[in-house]
Amino acid sequence: xxTEIAQLYEDAEAGQYGxxxxxxxxxxxxxxxxxxADRSDAEQITLLRTLHLKELVLARACATGNDAAWDEFxxxxxxxxxxxxxRLTQSDAEGQELAASLWTDLYGLPNREGRRVSRLESYTxxxxxxxxxxxxxxxxxxxHCRSVKREMSFEEKVEEGMYFAAPEVAxxxxxxxxxxxxxxxxxxxxxxxxxxxxxxxxxxxxxxxxIGRQMGAHESTISRKIDxxxxxxxxxxxxxxxxxxxxxxxxxxxMAEIDVRDININVAATLQQEQQTQSF
Numbered sequence: 132x133x134t135e136i137a138q139l140y141e142d143a144e145a146g147q148y149g150x151x152x153x154x155x156x157x158x159x160x161x162x163x164x165x166x167x168a169d170r171s172d173a174e175q176i177t178l179l180r181t182l183h184l185k186e187l188v189l190a191r192a193c194a195t196g197n198d199a200a201w202d203e204f205x206x207x208x209x210x211x212x213x214x215x216x217x218r219l220t221q222s223d224a225e226g227q228e229l230a231a232s233l234w235t236d237l238y239g240l241p242n243r244e245g246r247r248v249s250r251l252e253s254y255t256x257x258x259x260x261x262x263x264x265x266x267x268x269x270x271x272x273x274x275h276c277r278s279v280k281r282e283m284s285f286e287e288k289v290e291e292g293m294y295f296a297a298p299e300v301a302x303x304x305x306x307x308x309x310x311x312x313x314x315x316x317x318x319x320x321x322x323x324x325x326x327x328x329x330x331x332x333x334x335x336x337x338x339x340x341x342i343g344r345q346m347g348a349h350e351s352t353i354s355r356k357i358d359x360x361x362x363x364x365x366x367x368x369x370x371x372x373x374x375x376x377x378x379x380x381x382x383x384x385x386m387a388e389i390d391v392r393d394i395n396i397n398v399a400a401t402l403q404q405e406q407q408t409q410s411f
Contacts (some may be wrong), residue, residue: 132172139176143184148192148200158191159184162255187256194239194249201238208264215265219272229275233268313371320367325360332357 140146140155150158159179167175192200212233217226239249254263321329331337331345339350339357346353373379 132176135172135176136179139179139184143188145188145192148188148197150188150192155188158187166255182256183259184256186260187254190251190254190256190260193237194247194251196239196247208261211261212264212268215268216272219269229268229272233264233271309375310372313368313375316375317364317368317371321364328353328357328360329364 136156136159137152139159140152143155145151145155159182162182163175163178167178170178189200189204193204209230213226213230216230216233217223220226220229233250236250239247239251242248250267254260318326328342331342332339337345339353343350343353
């Protein structure tokens with residue numbers, strides 16, 4: 132297995148951030164211990180190959196304070212996260228404050244033992260780093276909104292219409308497996324043409340014109356179909372989450388936080404399982 136780990140280390144280009152093979156082995160070993168301790172060596176290597184290893188290395192190098200890693204991280208993700216923060220808060224000033232609070236957590240602060248602890252240490256490479264960052268940012272925004280609600284005075288609560296509201300029931304923890312199952316069930320409900328459209332446009336990155344030629348339709352027709360399909364898919368997923376037992380409010384939070392592409396399922400395989408039988 133050490134040979135395979137060494138190859139993964141080279142593929143992840145970990146050396147450019149000063150991470151040696153031993154440190155890399157420690158990082159992926161901890162992930163395997165949590166996710167696949169009971170699997171064979173071959174199965175563990177297969178799992179590691181599904182991870183975003185380059186982004187995992189970048190995140191862990193940032194967590195250790197590597198300057199080159201931080202320069203790359205800021206260049207790649209700062210603009211997108213700032214834009215997301217502004218969209219979440221609907222305010223440039225509040226968005227800047229939200230983003231700044233996240234950067235502090237990501238950079239890390241010393242604990243009682245003096246070791247710097249960064250939120251990036253919890254990134255496991257299972258989904259894209261950008262998707263993980265968006266989720267963390269959205270959760271921080273939700274937590275802030277809840278804390279503000281809790282700190283409101285009695286008079287403010289009355290003005291907000293909360294005086295007569297029924298007590299809020301805390302939503303249960305939302306296991307990733309249940310969300311992944313809802314996504315699988317939603318995608319499985321699509322017909323062959325719908326699967327083809329989603330896979331061709333979002334996974335294979337084909338142009339509308341190329342898809343149109345394959346289906347014998349004008350690209351404007353394909354554009355309308357994809358737009359209509361994505362809206363329908365959004366509604367179907369929400370209904371599937373509710374039918375799987377998630378409260379309505381929890382569904383709202385999931386839809387706001389989760390990037391379907393980052394859930395631990397093989398979206399490509401799910402979409403493409405009927406493509407071979409479909410001809411246009």
